[in-house]
Amino acid sequence: MSILDDIEPRLEGVRRYSKYIAAVCPFHADTSPSLLIYEDWYVCKSPRCGEEGPTERLLSRLNDISYIPRPKLSQKRTMNPFTPWKSRFGSVGRALKSAHTSLQAHPHMGSYLWGRGMTPELAYRKGIGRIDDWFTFPVWGSNNKLLGAYARNEDSTYVPRHIVPPRQNPHLLYVCEWGLLRKCDKVYLTFGIFDAWSIVWSGRAAMSTLSGLSLDPTALDWLRKPIVIVPDYGEEAEARKLASQLGWRGKALRIDYPDGTKDLNEVYIKYGDLNGLGKHFRN
Secondary structure (H helix, E strand, O other): OOOOHHHHHHHHOOEEOOOEEOOOOOOOOOOOOOEEEOEEEEEEOOOOOOOEEEEEHHHHHHHHHOOOOOOOOOEEOOOOHHHHHHHHHOOOOOOOOOHHHHHHHHHHHHHHHHHOOHHHHHHHOOEEEEEEOOOEEEEOOOOOOEEEEEEOOOOOOOOOEEEEEOOOOOOOEEEEHHHHHHHOOOOEEEEEHHOOOOOHHHHOOOEEEEOOOOOOOOHHHOOOOOOEEEOOOOOOOHHHHHHHHHHEEEEOOOOOOOOOOOOHHHHHHHOOOOOOOOOHHOO
């Protein structure tokens, strides 16, 4: 039996997902599920709380019954892969090109991408690649100039799983399709690349941060259109804060994600589009 099975009946407002539970936090006056509980760790995403720790401790606090810890998966802490790639290939750009060529030659290595809704044709067109177990994403400017890069590892034991080259502008944005952005009257902003692509696949302009929830609002000064921020489940507070800093351009959505989903990409994969999310994405 999973420790999550023990914890679930002791909390309120529980939503059960494949690898974690979301629930109303018992440590503060929570009005929506802010507590995320994984097999080995729990964390409250509310800025008013921030409670976190080992899941065994949470169970003990909830029912005062000791829990016998099980062996944990060790995490692989890794150096920034762009550092050895730059030495190996001479530049980040050449490393991205090599990764792209490798994925073209071995499309079976992209199974993770294809499972997230990406197609081989789109990956090849956007220069996406794979090298040393990392998926690489070039960050293109409006003039098709390479501005930066982003790498993601599908292995959850790697820390961190998402990374950018050293000294790269941390507020650089990943724009999926510049042509679509120019044509649309508003742009959606997400905190993850696959969420942004899911919006584009549903016919709307989107872009993503490369630094998670952290973004200096001045990084959006160039965009004089309404910007709709779409958070994952549990990221609503950060989205509202950023929207408030954008003045007339900013709006933060609060989405009631369907059971079994916590972000736009999971909705897209499960339902084939985002139009089931009510007024937010209905054509």
